[in-house]
Amino acid sequence: MKKQQSGFTLIELIMVIVVLGILAAFALPKFANFSGDARLAAMQGASGAVKSASAIVHSAALADPAAVTAGKVDVEGDIALVGSYAAPTALGIGLAAQLSAGDFTIDVATADTFIVKDKTKSACLFSYKMAAADSVPTITTTALTAANCD
Template identity: 50%
Template sequence: MKKQQSGFTLIELIMVIVVLGILAAFALPRFADFSGQARASSIQGLAGALRSASAIAHSAQLATANSTGSTSVTLENQVITMIDGYPTANTAGIVAAAQVDPAGYAATAGAATAGGDITFKPAGFTGANCSVTYTAADAAGTTAAEKASQVVADTSGC
C-alpha cells in the first residue's frame, strides 16, 4: 500500500520563495522613497500653515487696528510683528504667527523689512530644492502679489 503524501515538496517551496522574491524586487522601489515623500509633505504642510497664519494675522490687524500701519497684533496671547499689514519674515512675525517648531525646520535669519524673506528647510536635510520661503508684504510693490505676503514651496529635491 502506498502512503499518501501531505504538505509541500521542496521544489514547490523553492518556487514560492522565488516568486515572492521577484514580487518584492518590483515592489521595493515603489515604497523605498518614503522619507522623500514625507519631507515633501512636511514642506507642503508648512506652506499651508504659513499662508493661513499670514491671512489670520492680516485679518486680525484689519479687524482691530483697521490700518496697515500698525506694527503688531496679538494672536493667542502672542504679539506678532507686522509690516504693511502682514507678518514680518522673522521669528517675531511669521514664525510666531504660524507657531513653527524650530526643532523641525532650519530657518534662515529672516528680515523685519518690507519684502524681506525667510526660508525653511527640514531640520537635518542638506539637499537643495526642498524648502518653503515666506516673503513679507511690500506696500511699495508694483503688483498686487508684491503688496501681500507670499509663500512659495519647492519640493522638487525632497
C-alpha cells in the same frame, strides 16, 4: 490501502520562495523613496501653515486697528506685524504658523525675507517675502520639488 500524504514537497516550497524573491526585487524600489516624499509633504504642509497664518494674522490686524499701530496682534501669542501682515521674522510669521527651529531650518536672508528649509536638504525650501510695508506677502514654493527634497 495507501495512506494519504499531506503537505508540500521541498520543490514546491523552494518555488514559492523564488517567486516571492522575484516579486520583492521588483516591488522594493517602488517603496524605497518614502523619505523624500515625506520630506516634500512636510514642507508643503509648513507652506500651507504659513499661508493660513498670514491670512489669519491679516484678518485679526484688520479687525483691531490698534494692533496695527502697536506693531503686533494677539493671535495665540503676540505676532509682530509689518503693516497689517505678519512680519517675516521668527516672532512674526514663524510664531503665527508655529514653525519650530527643531523641525525646520529658519533663515532670515534679508530684513524682508523669511526662508524655511528642510533640516537635511537645504534645497528643499520655501520663502515668505514682504514687498512693502502693507502689501500682500509673497510665498514662493517653486523649490518644493521631488528633485530638491529627495
